[in-house]
Amino acid sequence: MFRSINSKFYAIVGVLVFIISIGYASLAYFLSGQSQSAIRTREAVFIEREIRSLHDLFYEIRFWERAVLIQEHPEAEKYFGAVMEQIRNRLMTLQGKSLSKSVLGKLAQVLDDLNRYEEDFNKIIQSKTEQRLHRTRMDTSYRSLASFVLRSNKPDLLKPLFNLTHFLIGYRIDSRESEHQALKLVIDSLENRMIKATLLDDRVTGYLKSFKDLLDKDYALEQEISSINDRFDQISGRLMGLLGDTSEESERLLEKEFREIEQSRDELNRFFLITTAISIVTLLLILMLISKKIINPIRSMAGVMRAVKAGDIRARSAFPGNRNDEMVQFGMSLNDMLDTLEANNRELVTYHNELEKKVLELASREKELEKHRTRLEDLVEERTSELTKAVTQLQAEIGQRETVEEELKKHREDLEAIIKKRTADLTKTNQELETEIAERKKAERERHRLASQLQRVEKMEAIGTLAGGVAHDLNNILSGIVSYPELLLLDLPKDSPLVKPILTIQESGQKAASIVQDLLTLARRGVAKTDIMNLNHLILDYLQSPEYENLTSLHMDLQVETDLDPDLLNIIGSPIHLSKTIMNLVSNAAESMPDGGMIRICTENQYIDRPITGYDDVEEGDYAVLSVSDTGLGISPESLPRIFEPFYTKKVMGRSGTGLGLAVVWGAVKDHKGYIDVRSIEGRGSTLALYFPVTRTGLSTSKTQLSMKDYMGQNESILVVDDVKGQRDIATSILEKLGYCVTSVSNGEDAIAYIKENSTDLLVLDMIMEPGIDGLETYRRILEFRPGQKAIIASGFSETGRVREAQKLGAGDYIKKPYTIEKIGLAVRSELMK
Numbered sequence: 012m013f014r015s016i017n018s019k020f021y022a023i024v025g026v027l028v029f030i031i032s033i034g035y036a037s038l039a040y041f042l043s044g045q046s047q048s049a050i051r052t053r054e055a056v057f058i059e060r061e062i063r064s065l066h067d068l069f070y071e072i073r074f075w076e077r078a079v080l081i082q083e084h085p086e087a088e089k090y091f092g093a094v095m096e097q098i099r100n101r102l103m104t105l106q107g108k109s110l111s112k113s114v115l116g117k118l119a120q121v122l123d124d125l126n127r128y129e130e131d132f133n134k135i136i137q138s139k140t141e142q143r144l145h146r147t148r149m150d151t152s153y154r155s156l157a158s159f160v161l162r163s164n165k166p167d168l169l170k171p172l173f174n175l176t177h178f179l180i181g182y183r184i185d186s187r188e189s190e191h192q193a194l195k196l197v198i199d200s201l202e203n204r205m206i207k208a209t210l211l212d213d214r215v216t217g218y219l220k221s222f223k224d225l226l227d228k229d230y231a232l233e234q235e236i237s238s239i240n241d242r243f244d245q246i247s248g249r250l251m252g253l254l255g256d257t258s259e260e261s262e263r264l265l266e267k268e269f270r271e272i273e274q275s276r277d278e279l280n281r282f283f284l285i286t287t288a289i290s291i292v293t294l295l296l297i298l299m300l301i302s303k304k305i306i307n308p309i310r311s312m313a314g315v316m317r318a319v320k321a322g323d324i325r326a327r328s329a330f331p332g333n334r335n336d337e338m339v340q341f342g343m344s345l346n347d348m349l350d351t352l353e354a355n356n357r358e359l360v361t362y363h364n365e366l367e368k369k370v371l372e373l374a375s376r377e378k379e380l381e382k383h384r385t386r387l388e389d390l391v392e393e394r395t396s397e398l399t400k401a402v403t404q405l406q407a408e409i410g411q412r413e414t415v416e417e418e419l420k421k422h423r424e425d426l427e428a429i430i431k432k433r434t435a436d437l438t439k440t441n442q443e444l445e446t447e448i449a450e451r452k453k454a455e456r457e458r459h460r461l462a463s464q465l466q467r468v469e470k471m472e473a474i475g476t477l478a479g480g481v482a483h484d485l486n487n488i489l490s491g492i493v494s495y496p497e498l499l500l501l502d503l504p505k506d507s508p509l510v511k512p513i514l515t516i517q518e519s520g521q522k523a524a525s526i527v528q529d530l531l532t533l534a535r536r537g538v539a540k541t542d543i544m545n546l547n548h549l550i551l552d553y554l555q556s557p558e559y560e561n562l563t564s565l566h567m568d569l570q571v572e573t574d575l576d577p578d579l580l581n582i583i584g585s586p587i588h589l590s591k592t593i594m595n596l597v598s599n600a601a602e603s604m605p606d607g608g609m610i611r612i613c614t615e616n617q618y619i620d621r622p623i624t625g626y627d628d629v630e631e632g633d634y635a636v637l638s639v640s641d642t643g644l645g646i647s648p649e650s651l652p653r654i655f656e657p658f659y660t661k662k663v664m665g666r667s668g669t670g671l672g673l674a675v676v677w678g679a680v681k682d683h684k685g686y687i688d689v690r691s692i693e694g695r696g697s698t699l700a701l702y703f704p705v706t707r708t709g710l711s712t713s714k715t716q717l718s719m720k721d722y723m724g725q726n727e728s729i730l731v732v733d734d735v736k737g738q739r740d741i742a743t744s745i746l747e748k749l750g751y752c753v754t755s756v757s758n759g760e761d762a763i764a765y766i767k768e769n770s771t772d773l774l775v776l777d778m779i780m781e782p783g784i785d786g787l788e789t790y791r792r793i794l795e796f797r798p799g800q801k802a803i804i805a806s807g808f809s810e811t812g813r814v815r816e817a818q819k820l821g822a823g824d825y826i827k828k829p830y831t832i833e834k835i836g837l838a839v840r841s842e843l844m845k
Contacts, residue, residue: 023297030293031416034286061101065121068098095129131239138239142232146183147609149225151570153179156218160201165208171201182226186233191226198223294409312342313395315349320388325353497832498744543708544586546614546637547575553593562598568607571597576615580705582635588679595676596639596699603643603697611640616705629686629702638700646691654689676701722836724750727772727843731755732762732789733805734780741830742775742805749836759789766793766800773843774802775835776822778814787813790822801845803838805830 071094078087102122157176160168174197182190202219205211318326327346496513503510550573553559563569593612600610617636619629646654654673680687680701691697729751733739739755746753754771756762758780765771774793776786784792786804793800804814804825814825823842826834 023300026293026297027412030286030290034290037282037286061105065098065101068094068101091132095125098125135236135239138232138236142229142236145225145229145232149222149229152218152222152225156215156222159210159215159218160205163208163210165210167208168201168204168210171197171204175201186230188230191230194226195223198226297409308339308342309395309399312345315345316388316392316395319349325349498748501748501832542586543581543583543706543710544589545579545581545710546589546635546703547577547579549586549590549593550575550612550614550637553590553597556594558594559597562601566601566604566607569601569604569610570608571610571612574611574613578616579614580616580633580635581708581710582683582703583706583708584683584703585679588682592676592679592701593637593639595673596701599673600639600641600643600697603641603645605644608642608696611638613638613640617702619702629688633705634685634702635705636700636702638698640696640698642696645693645695645697646689647693719749719832719836722749722833722840724839724843726750726752728752728754728770729773729775729839730762730765730771731775732759732780732786733775733777734758734783735777738777738828738830742835745830745832745835746775746839749832749839751839759784759786759792762789763792766797770797772801773839774800775839776802776804776817778804778806778817785813787817787820790817790820794820801842803842805835 075087075091075094078091099122102118102125105118153175157172160172175194178190178194178197182194198219202211205215315326327349496516499513500510503513554571554573563571597610597612604610613636615636617634619631619634656674676699677687680703683703685704686702688700688702689697690700724746729746731739731742731746731753733742733755734757736757739757743753743755754765754769756765760783762774762776774790776790778786780786780789786806790800790802799821802817802822804817804822805828806814806825818825823845824838826838
């Protein structure tokens, strides 16, 4: 065995293959261990990061919990719910990981405590709401009782009433049992004093009983809230403790993984050191074997060849070893050849004499012998060169294999780096994809919401366009009802029996004109004139108006509170439309509380630093905010998108108004470039907030009331241009009554023809005339041949773009139909005085 070069070569190759296989197998084993350790390490890092995130989220939810309880942020409940959902999602994610039983048990306990935490928090919110309701009712009973005591003019009752007030304030500050008992004693004392004063009737008894019952319920709620708060704090502390224990467990797991990775790295280093040492020793042994079995015999044969070449024909090569060895066989063949050569040489010496005789023949043979000798030497050298080349090639192959091993190792490291990079890229791409999906879902929800808003606005615009056209026709019809009674009253004596019926006709016409004005507001064509005003003044004026007195007489159990910002900024708008808006909001709130309740009117300055998404999208800017809240029936979710539609109501038509109340509010707010936000809980009331852009300009001074003498004419000539005969007759009658010389025509073409032939001091132009040219085109053509012609504009609509264009050309004031003596008289007098 291993006696031939062939077997030795295959043995060497086998040893090298065995060593390389062991190295590769060990390397693969260690790399697999490293990969598993890396996976476990990433898992441990992820768990640690998630648990730390749970810590942060729990602190954040405690912040929103306080914000909800003290009501310092309008969207605190939404943020509280969002953070709670994040905590649940992270806990569910962690429960799906391969964690230890202790960690999973603690996470399950955290989830249970979180559920109890949320339940207790909801109980606190519910109890707080119920407590605020009880305290509001208790305040109502207290104010009713105090009002009764003060009206009784009994001095003996003032001290108990003062004590009641004092102890009630103390109870509100610190709701302890001592304050509760003291307040009950004060109530009993006041009740005894009222019994002695014979002031205790059924109503007062009801006040006292209601106050006592509400006080006991409030104290019970306070005790329940205190108990829940204690349990709440215990759960919070336990949650923090469990999260801390879980965090420590995850840190220990992470440290364990790091230790295992370090240990695996040390073992890998030791393995490579041992493998390298074994490889070096094996290589040295192989080189020694090659030197002994191949190189040394070749050197020996080369020496023999040189000796033979030098003339020592007896030189022989010594080859100890097995005869199956190819090098030994080659040496033996060489010795046999030299032996034969030596025998031939002896024969040549023996036959020297004979050879001398045959010189010519021997010379020829000697030449041949020399030729054969040269050939033999060439063959020996060629064989030696081939053997040397084979050894060199073998050494080169060994070096190439080492180089290939190094390159293979480098490629494997590069492959691992590429795999890690690809894994990171895939993780990042997955996260970006999840983010993009979430953003697309959010965009889709926003698109649906905006589409709904657009559909609502388009519906309101369509209804408004219809209402505007109807209002224009009604204005023409109502002109006779509103304007002629005013003219008739000027000619009738005050004691005439016709005065009262005519006043009734005039009042009915004005009411109908008010409804037409509502239609114009709905059509967003109602704001004809704007002033600098303050919402607080409009609210206070309404609370002193006959409309408010009529409302309170119809709703006896209605309570109205105001919270008006004393520093409220001014706005630019129409006082008439905004006053009606306030009246409609309060009336709508009162009708939503058939059994009575509380209406709260508030104003405040508010800066919106980023858009608010609600019923309307409130853009960034400074706003004066008017909000009207009630404790009524609320608005159902299916009715909420339609509450501003005209004639859409859940109330009885004919008894609760025209059905245009909130539609008028919508139109007025949009005309003032404002926004509406609606918040309602069915069964618990509603809040409507109106956002109006503010102005820094101060309020203007009030105007002096003018008498009819101040706008009487002096026989100036006036041309009335209107396509409706009734409107022409009314305007002509009023202007002639005021002392003007009046001519009227029915269209723009006749007006142009009249002006070409006659001069007139003033034109009264209707803006919309059909068929034919309108007021703007009429005025433009008149100016071409009569520059500087004075004119005023009249229309059943409010101010439009064509009206403003006519005013840019030189027209004066704009007046809105139906005509009144004061409106048309002031406009004509003002323009003639220019």
